[in-house]
Every structure is written in C-alpha cells, then in structure tokens.
Amino acid sequence: MKKNVLLIAVLIISQIAYSQKSKDAAMHQFVGKLLAKMTLQEKLGQLNLPASSDFVTGQVSSSDIASKVIAGNVGGVFNIRSVTKIKELQEYAVNKTRLKIPLLFGMDVIHGYRTIFPIPLGMSSTWDMQLVERSARIAANEASADGIQWTFSPMVDLTRDPRWGRVSEGNGEDVFLSAAIAKAMVHGYQGDDLSLPNTILACVKHYALYGAAEGGRDYNTTDMSRVRMYNEYFPPYKAAIDAGVGSVMVSFNEVDGIPASGNKWLVDDVLRRQWKFNGFVVSDYTGIPEMMAHGVGDFQTVNVKSLQAGVDMDMVGEGFLTTLTKSLKEGKISQAQIDKACERILEAKYKLGLFDDPYRYCNAQRSATEVFTAANRAEARTIAAQSFVLLKNNQVLPFAANKKIALVGPLANAKENMTGTWSVGADNSKSITVLKGLTDALGERGNVVYAKGSNLEDDIELEKRATMFGKDIPRDNRTADEMIQEALKVSAGSDIIVAALGEGAEMSGESASRSNLDIPEAQKRLLKALVATGKPVVLVLFTGRPLTLNWEAANVSAILNVWFAGSEAGDAIADVLLGKVNPSGKLSMSFPQSVGQVPLYYNHKNTGRPLGTWFEKYRSNYLDVSNEPLYPFGYGLSYSQFEYGKMELSATQLKGNQTLRVSVDIKNTGAFTGKEVVQLYIRDMVGSITRPVKELKGFDKIELAPGQTKKVIFELTPASLKFYNSELKLDWESGDFQIMVGPNAKDVSTMKVNWVK
Ligand code: BGC
Numbered sequence: 231m232k233k234n235v236l237l238i239a240v241l242i243i244s245q246i247a248y249s250q251k252s253k254d255a256a257m258h259q260f261v262g263k264l265l266a267k268m269t270l271q272e273k274l275g276q277l278n279l280p281a282s283s284d285f286v287t288g289q290v291s292s293s294d295i296a297s298k299v300i301a302g303n304v305g306g307v308f309n310i311r312s313v314t315k316i317k318e319l320q321e322y323a324v325n326k327t328r329l330k331i332p333l334l335f336g337m338d339v340i341h342g343y344r345t346i347f348p349i350p351l352g353m354s355s356t357w358d359m360q361l362v363e364r365s366a367r368i369a370a371n372e373a374s375a376d377g378i379q380w381t382f383s384p385m386v387d388l389t390r391d392p393r394w395g396r397v398s399e400g401n402g403e404d405v406f407l408s409a410a411i412a413k414a415m416v417h418g419y420q421g422d423d424l425s426l427p428n429t430i431l432a433c434v435k436h437y438a439l440y441g442a443a444e445g446g447r448d449y450n451t452t453d454m455s456r457v458r459m460y461n462e463y464f465p466p467y468k469a470a471i472d473a474g475v476g477s478v479m480v481s482f483n484e485v486d487g488i489p490a491s492g493n494k495w496l497v498d499d500v501l502r503r504q505w506k507f508n509g510f511v512v513s514d515y516t517g518i519p520e521m522m523a524h525g526v527g528d529f530q531t532v533n534v535k536s537l538q539a540g541v542d543m544d545m546v547g548e549g550f551l552t553t554l555t556k557s558l559k560e561g562k563i564s565q566a567q568i569d570k571a572c573e574r575i576l577e578a579k580y581k582l583g584l585f586d587d588p589y590r591y592c593n594a595q596r597s598a599t600e601v602f603t604a605a606n607r608a609e610a611r612t613i614a615a616q617s618f619v620l621l622k623n624n625q626v627l628p629f630a631a632n633k634k635i636a637l638v639g640p641l642a643n644a645k646e647n648m649t650g651t652w653s654v655g656a657d658n659s660k661s662i663t664v665l666k667g668l669t670d671a672l673g674e675r676g677n678v679v680y681a682k683g684s685n686l687e688d689d690i691e692l693e694k695r696a697t698m699f700g701k702d703i704p705r706d707n708r709t710a711d712e713m714i715q716e717a718l719k720v721s722a723g724s725d726i727i728v729a730a731l732g733e734g735a736e737m738s739g740e741s742a743s744r745s746n747l748d749i750p751e752a753q754k755r756l757l758k759a760l761v762a763t764g765k766p767v768v769l770v771l772f773t774g775r776p777l778t779l780n781w782e783a784a785n786v787s788a789i790l791n792v793w794f795a796g797s798e799a800g801d802a803i804a805d806v807l808l809g810k811v812n813p814s815g816k817l818s819m820s821f822p823q824s825v826g827q828v829p830l831y832y833n834h835k836n837t838g839r840p841l842g843t844w845f846e847k848y849r850s851n852y853l854d855v856s857n858e859p860l861y862p863f864g865y866g867l868s869y870s871q872f873e874y875g876k877m878e879l880s881a882t883q884l885k886g887n888q889t890l891r892v893s894v895d896i897k898n899t900g901a902f903t904g905k906e907v908v909q910l911y912i913r914d915m916v917g918s919i920t921r922p923v924k925e926l927k928g929f930d931k932i933e934l935a936p937g938q939t940k941k942v943i944f945e946l947t948p949a950s951l952k953f954y955n956s957e958l959k960l961d962w963e964s965g966d967f968q969i970m971v972g973p974n975a976k977d978v979s980t981m982k983v984n985w986v987k
Contacts, residue, residue, distance in 0.1 A: 260585065261576045265569060267329060270555060273572040275303045276331065277550040279512060279543050282310035295319065299333065300326045303551055305543065305575055306334030306380070311655065316377030317592040324588050332588035334579055336380035339430075340399060340652035341365065343372035345606040345797055346661075349650040349738075349774055350385060350411075352617035352793030354401035355815040355866070357907040357931050359414040361613050366418025368606050370430045373655070375596035379582050380431040382479060384415035386466035387436055389819065390829040393446025395742030398651050398774030398794075400441060402818025403831040403863060405462050406926040409469035416473040424476065425583035427590050434470035436481035436514060438496060439463050443483060446828070447743050452483045457919060459485075460954035462833075468505055476509040476578055480541060482517055489524045491517040492535030502540055510574035512543040519547045529553060534562045542571035602657070607798055612811075614795035614802035619815040620867040621779070621789040626766040628809025628869060629726055631675055636724035637665055638683040638717045638760060639731045640703045640753065641772045647703065650794025651739025651774060660797060664730045664770060667800025671808055679724065682706060683717035684756040686734045696737045703734060710752060714759045727760050728807065729786075730770045735794055738774025747778040747825045754781070761785050770803060776821040776861075783860060791815075809869065814905035814931070816866035816974065820859035827855060832863040832975035833922040864909050864926075864974035870900030870936065874908075877971045877979055884985040890946040894971050898934035907931045910944045911978060913968040918955050924975055944971075951985065962987075 265273070280295055298304050299322045310316060316335050323333045341347045347365040348355075356362065366384075373381060386408055389397035401408040412434065421429040442463065443450040454463070467478070478501060480490040490496055491513050501507045513536065521532035533549035534557050544550040550571075557563045583590050620627070629635075641647055641664070648661040668678050686703045687693040693705065706713060721727050731753040736742060748754065749771075758781075760767050766787040771777070774794060782789060790813065792803055805811040822830045841851040851857055875895030884890055896908055910928035914921040928944040946969075951962035964986040972978030 257577060257580050261573055261580060264329065264331070264576060265573055268572070270558070270568070272302050272329060273568055274551050274554055276305035276572045276575050277543055278304055278548065279306045279308060279336070279545045280304060280548070281515070281546050282307050296322055299323050302327045304333060306336055308336035308382075308545075309338065309654065310335065311337075311376065313377045313592045313594050313597045317589060320588050320592065331576070332579060332584040334380055334575070334582070334584070335378055335591070336382060336433075337373065337378045338383070338652055338654050339369050339373045339378060339381035340383050340385070341650075342369045342610065342653065342796060343376065343378070343655040344602040344657060345372060345610050346649040346653045346656045347610050347613050348617040348793050348795045349398045349652075350400055351398050351402060351774065351818065352795060352815075353613075354407060354411055354818040355619050355793070356613065356616040357407070357816055357929055358616060359410055361616055362411055363414040363418040364609065365613055366415045367421070368609060370419045370421070371428045372601045372606065374428050374430050374591050375593065375600040376655075377591050377597070378430060379584070379591050380433065380477070381419060382433045382435060383419070384412055384432065384470065385435050386412045386470060387439070387441035387481075388463050388466065389441040390831045391441075391443075391446040392747055392776040392819065392822065392828060393743050393745060393825065394441065394443055395448060395738045395744070395774065396440070396740055397776075397819060398738035401466070403820065404818060404833065404926050405465050407818055407929070408466040412466045412470040413473040416470050416475045420474065420476065424581045425586075427593065431476040431578060431582060432470070433477040433479050433512065434467055434475045435479035437467050437478050437501065438481060438490060439485055440481035440483050448741050449482045452485065456958060457954060457956060460958055464500075471501070471505045471507045476581065478507065478509065478511045479514055480511060480517060482514050482520065484524060489517075489521045489526060491541060492521050492526065492532060492539045494539040497540035510542040510571070510578055511540055513541050513545045513547065516546045518544050518549050530557060533557065537563055537567055537571060542574045602660070610796050611798035611802050611805070614798055615805050615811040615813070617793060617795060617815050618802070618806055618813045619791040619817055619865075620813040621771075621791055621861055622783055622786070623867055623869070624766070624787040626726065626768060626787045627790070628807060631672055631808060632677075633725040634677045634723060635668065635679070636721035636727045637668060637678055637680045637730065638721060638727060638756070639729045640682055640684055640686050641732060641734070642680060642728075642730035643682070644703050646700065647735040647772065648794065648799040649796055650735045651742070656797060662798050662800035664728070664800045664803050667802070667804035668728070668807070670801070671804035679720045681717040681720040682713060684710060684713050684752045686752070687750045688752040696734055696742070699736055710755065714756055717756060718759060718763065721760060721763060721765065724765065727763070727765050727767045728770055729757055729760055729767055730772065731757060732772035732777070733774055735774070745825065747776070747822070749777060749779070749782070757782065757786070768807070770807075776819050778822060778825060779860060780823055809902070812869045812902045812904040814866070814868055814907070816864050816907045817861055818863065820863045821861040823858070823860045824855045826852070827857070827859075830859055833925055835920050836923050858976075862974050862976040864907070865976070866907075866974070868900070868904040868906065869902040870898050870904035870934075872904070872906045872934070872973065873897040873899045874972065874979065877969070877981055879969065879981055879983060882981070882983045884983060886987060887948060890969070890983060890985075892944040892946065892969055892971065893941055895939050895941050896932065896934065897939040898936055901936055903933065903935045905931055905933045906973065908942045909972055909974065911970040911975065912946070912950065913970070914951065914953070914963070915966040915968065917953070917963055917965075919953075921953065924970065926975075948985070
C-alpha cells in the first residue's frame with residue numbers, strides 16, 4: 231500500500247517535471263525563432279522600458295511613448311493606468327510594428343492596486359504569511375483586471391536605519407521574517423501559473439543592500455562585508471528567487487564600490503550562477519545613466535557595463551536603445567549579450583501568455599467588476615487591523631461605544647494620508663478616515679467631536695517638502711495656539727481624547743529621509759496640551775518608520791501604531807479602538823530611544839565588550855542612553871494577556887541531522903479572544919566567525935479564547951543552524967546553542983542544547 235502511494239507520488243512528480251520541461255522547450259523554440267527574425271534595433275527596442283507620462287515616480291520620464299512604440303523602440307511601459315490606455319498602446323505594438331511583439335505593462339503595485347493594504351512595514355507587523363500572500367493575490371487580481379502584468383514588488387531590502395524613508399516599503403530588520411514575506415508575496419502575485427489572466431509577474435527589489443544606505447540617506451553609498459551580505463542582507467532576495475520570482479530590479483547604490491546597475495559579480499555571478507535565477511533583470515529608474523554620477527564612466531561606458539553585468543532592461547535611461555549599436559560595432563559588447571537580454575524579456579512575455587493573446591489583461595468587464603470591490607475592501611479592513619501594533623495600554627482601550635470621544639489631530643480627517651507611500655493606483659477620495667470610521671462605527675449613539683488641533687509641521691518649507699505629491703493636509707492659517715485652544719475646547723466635554731498624530735504619508739517612502747525621528751513639534755505641542763487636561767489620551771500613531779516616542783510612552787494612556795493602513799484604515803482603526811478586533815501586530819523593526827542609537831537591531835553581534843544593563847566605563851555603550859530600544863523587535867500588546875509556560879526541549883544533546891522539538895504552552899489569561907505571535911530565537915554560542923546574540927528561527931501566530939491554552943511546537947534541524955563562514959561556505963558548526971522563546975526579542979526564556987556533527 232505504502233509502496234503504491236510512493237509510486238504514484240513519484241509518477242506525478244515526474245509527470246509535472248516532464249510537462250514543465252516540454253513547456254520550456256516550446257518556449258525556447260518560439261523565442262528562438264522570433265529572435266532569429268529580429269533586427270538589432272528591434273532587439274534593442276525590447277530592452278527599453280520608458281515610463282508613461284500618466285504619472286511620474288522618478289526624476290524624469292520619457293515622453294511621446296506612442297511614437298516610440300510604433301518605431302519599435304519599446305519593450306515595455308510602466309505606470310500607465312486603465313485598460314483603455316493600455317489596450318491602445320498594445321494595439322500600436324501589435325498592429326504597427328513589423329514583428330507584432332506585445333508590450334509588457336508594469337507598475338508599482340506595492341501594497342495593493344486600488345484597494346490599498348497597509349504599507350509593507352505594517353504588513354510585516356502582521357507576522358501572518360497567509361494574510362501577506364492574500365494581500366498580494368488581491369493586488370494582482372485588481373492590477374491584472376486593469377491591464378497590468380508586472381509589478382515592481384516585493385521590496386525586500388533589510389532595513390535597520392529608520393532615518394531611511396524607504397523602511398516603510400520593507401519588512402524590517404530581520405532576515406528570517408523578511409525571507410518568509412518575500413516568498414509569500416511572490417506566490418501571491420504570480421500564483422502557480424503566470425499565464426492566467428489574474429496573475430502577474432513579480433519583481434524583487436532593490437538588489438542589493440539598498441537598505442544599508444549610509445546615514446539613512448536615500449541613494450547613498452553602502453559598504454559591507456561579504457559575510458554580512460550572505461548571512462543577513464542576501465537571504466530575502468534569495469528567498470524570492472527560490473520562490474520563482476520572474477524578475478529582479480537592481481538597486482541605485484554601489485556594492486563593493488561598483489554600482490549595482492553595472493555590477494557583474496552581483497548580477498551575473500551571485501544572482502544568475504550561484505542562485506540560478508533565470509528570469510530577467512531590470513535597472514531602477516535611470517539607474518544606468520546614474521552610474522555616470524557615481525563616477526564609473528561616460529554614457530556609452532555605463533551602458534556597456536550594465537549589459538555586461540547582466541542587466542536586461544533599461545528603465546527610463548534610454549541608453550541601451552541609443553548606445554549599444556555603437557558599442558557592438560566597437561567590439562565592447564557582443565551580439566550574444568544583446569540576444570541573451572532580449573531573449574529573457576521575450577521569455578517573460580511568453581510566460582505571461584502575451585504571445586497567445588496580447589490583450590489577455592485588457593478585459594474591460596473585469597476592470598469594471600473586480601477592482602475595489604466590497605469584498606476586497608472588507609479584506610483590506612481585516613488585514614489593516616491585523617497590522618496595528620499596540621505599543622502601550624493603560625487600561626483605556628478598548629473603549630465602550632457610549633463614551634464621549636474627542637478626536638483631535640491633523641491626521642484624524644486626512645483622506646489623502648490613509649494609504650501611505652507608493653499607493654499610485656489608489657483613489658484617495660474613497661479612503662476612510664479615522665473621523666469617518668469612528669462616526670460610522672458609533673452610528674446613532676455617535677458622540678464624536680473633532681478638531682484639527684495643529685498643522686502637520688510648524689515649518690512651512692519643511693511641510694512643503696513633506697507633501698510634494700499632493701498627499702497633503704491643507705495648511706491652516708490660524709496660529710498654533712488658536713488651533714490648540716480649539717482642540718482643548720472640543721475636548722472639554724469628552725471622556726477620552728483620541729489624538730491622530732504622526733507622520734504625513736509622504737514623510738516616509740522614497741526620498742523621504744529624516745534626521746529627527748520625533749513626532750513633528752507642532753503635533754507634540756498639541757499632544758502635551760491634551761495630556762495636560764488630565765483626561766485619558768489615546769495616541770493613534772501614523773508613521774512609515776520607527777519613531778522616537780520616549781515622551782509619548784511615558785505620558786499618554788495608550789499608543790496604537792496604525793502605520794498607513796490603506797484605503798480602509800479608518801474603519802479598521804475604529805474596529806480596534808472599540809474592541810471589535812483585538813490588536814495582534816508585532817514590530818518588525820526596533821523603535822529606538824534616540825536617533826543616535828541607530829542602526830539599532832536585535833540581531834546584533836556581542837562585541838568584545840558587551841554591556842551589562844546600564845553604563846559601564848570601557849563597555850560598548852553610550853554615556854547618555856542605554857543600548858536598549860524603546861520597543862524591541864517582535865513587541866506588541868494585546869487586549870488580552872498571554873502567559874508563557876516553561877519551554878520544553880525534546881533533547882539537550884543532539885547529533886547530526888536530528889530534529890529538536892521546542893514546545894511551550896501559551897495561555898490566554900485575559901478577558902478577550904486574541905492572537906499571539908510566539909517567537910523562537912537561537913544563539914550560536916561559539917563560531918568560526920562571530921554570531922548574532924539572537925536570530926529569529928521560527929514564529930507561530932495563534933489565536934486563543936479567554937482561558938484557553940495551546941501548545942506551540944517548533945522544530946529545529948541543522949538547516950536552521952547554518953551560516954556562511956569566512957570562506958562563504960554555508961554550513962553549521964558543532965557546539966552549544968541557546969534556544970529562546972518569547973513574545974518579543976527581549977523578553978525570552980532561554981535553554982541550552984549541545985549539537986554536534
Ligand atoms: C524606485 C523603484 C520603483 C521605480 C519605478 C524608483 O525610483 O526606486 O522602487 O519601482 O522608481 O517607479
């Protein structure tokens with residue numbers, strides 16, 4: 231019987247492998263034949279990716295796309311919205327070019343298309359891979375219904391410096407969590423069959439190390455050891471490759487002194503040869519010509535370097551199109567290199583089914599019925615609430631529906647700010663604000679009064695820079711004091727003050743680095759005045775990055791971090807404030823006490839002079855602040871309390887490929903049904919290279935009713951102990967390991983095992 235089952239399984243697997251092989255063979259044959267017919271200029275056209283002028287996301291955009299398409303000079307176009315426009319452009323490609331090669335349409339569908347989910351940093355705080363995948367699936371469905379076949383997502387750059395505005399687009403500081411998210415996102419977008427009209431090609435970015443930009447300044451230099459690259463920064467990209475991602479975007483920064491856009495080691499050696507990536511590589515927006523400013527050559531040279539490195543498609547730079555013919559004639563590149571790049575792009579189009587039907591994604595009926603549906607919005611609301619992190623709760627939350635609420639703050643009624651950065655497909659006029667969410671939730675009983683209380687920033691020029699793309703909060707011309715007085719007046723008759731404060735949507739994201747991580751002074755002043763009333767103040771915190779919240783943590787009654795939660799943010803916030811949903815998000819990035827501590831991350835090294843608890847001379851520490859974060863990685867409260875039982879290990883002495891079972895009972899001792907993210911960390915005590923003091927190796931999000939206990943079991947094998955040694959060889963080493971379990975990276979209980987080869 232067992233034998234039969236095994237036989238059937240083997241048969242099925244070999245059948246799948248065989249059918250994949252024959253599919254690949256058919257693709258190679260088709261693309262090969264097409265390539266043979268193409269002129270050099272037609273091939274170069276395929277490598278060219280201009281931006282549509284529909285909306286611009288970078289510094290410049292190429293114009294007059296239609297005539298370029300007709301001239302055969304375009305392989306794909308990005309950031310063009312609507313089936314009508316996409317169909318029109320596709321018709322030019324199909325009807326007016328010699329070989330009728332369809333265009334590839336891309337877009338930054340980063341956290342939803344029209345139905346917007348939380349920003350990625352918020353999504354990662356759900357620690358729920360099913361939800362993450364689901365959000366990507368819905369995004370793919372909506373985008374493809376509107377003509378889009380390719381998204382520039384997921385962004386999986388490890389982020390450890392909250393000054394960098396793009397931490398909002400990533401999954402935080404941890405390797406393991408980030409890799410799990412990379413996998414879930416790729417699968418969510420691409421599904422199991424790319425040729426289906428509702429799946430889209432994913433593009434993992436920004437390869438590589440973009441999150442390590444020095445000083446948190448966007449586009450800045452990165453420089454790190456290979457050991458750190460391989461052990462920490464590379465794994466999330468690699469996880470996306472292993473999950474079958476179809477394309478990769480190279481980053482703006484340099485790696486080992488060579489810009490990623492022209493880095494042969496990074497693209498050709500690591501990505502293609504070591505990781506066996508067989509999709510295509512696209513540059514970032516003008517990333518190739520930017521190599522001139524990096525100082526590695528003139529326009530012709532940087533384009534040569536980029537193609538030679540293995541970049542296939544040139545986003546906006548137009549240099550592949552305009553310089554490679556000359557470089558070919560001069561023998562600087564080979565015909566085979568151009569052919570290879572073109573082949574990879576044609577293969578992507580083939581996989582998407584565009585040669586079968588170039589209009590596969592141009593279905594007006596789908597566009598009308600499958601985008602921003604009630605069902606998708608309902609899911610976005612559920613997911614949004616799961617991303618919130620309750621940072622503090624002095625027993626004021628949840629509050630009863632009959633309380634009198636004063637809702638105050640510049641973000642309380644700011645539609646444009648709900649969806650956050652990179653929500654280019656959003657219709658912000660439909661976003662739900664906190665004011666609307668609370669008012670609707672309370673209905674007839676509603677007793678919500680509102681005052682704006684302050685501007686986003688005191689400094690008008692700073693405010694302008696932080697609201698450049700229209701996600702603004704109309705500036706109020708009253709003085710700060712007049713606005714505060716109004717807020718105090720409105721709050722006077724209330725039981726609870728809800729202060730909706732923090733960053734505006736454009737204060738994080740691309741080109742939005744900050745050197746000060748406080749809530750803007752104008753708002754902090756307001757908050758202080760509200761707290762001084764003596765009434766309970768709940769801070770509903772909008773942010774795209776970890777902020778420094780020492781004063782807030784010490785003085786307000788509760789802090790609910792809501793990130794930028796998407797089109798349904800306001801309803802989801804009301805759900806949590808009123809206790810319809812119990813918050814369960816946990817931080818994926820440490821919140822520092824002071825900006826001077828950054829980069830600050832839990833999985834750091836021990837150093838030769840580790841600190842005990844507080845300042846000691848000649849230890850690795852600061853004079854003026856401890857080494858601890860304000861809120862650690864993995865931290866987040868619930869309306870319930872969870873009691874961790876004693877950790878149990880299946881063995882404390884292990885050999886070779888054995889499996890270690892780590893189990894712990896978790897009990898809900900509170901009054902609400904709630905979810906808890908149970909976290910497993912290890913520490914490799916002695917290694918041939920130094921090892922982090924903690925590394926996440928497992929997590930499980932469980933739901934418990936009041937009084938209920940569940941046993942959580944983790945299994946560890948030597949695979950979890952492996953790391954890249956100084957020869958960059960992936961292996962594990964015998965010795966002692968700490969095994970830690972807890973509700974966050976700080977509050978863990980620890981046991982020891984010895985594991986030998
Ligand atoms: C960003 C990318 C984005 C691209 C296209 C660039 O400026 O770095 O993340 O995908 O623009 O909009």
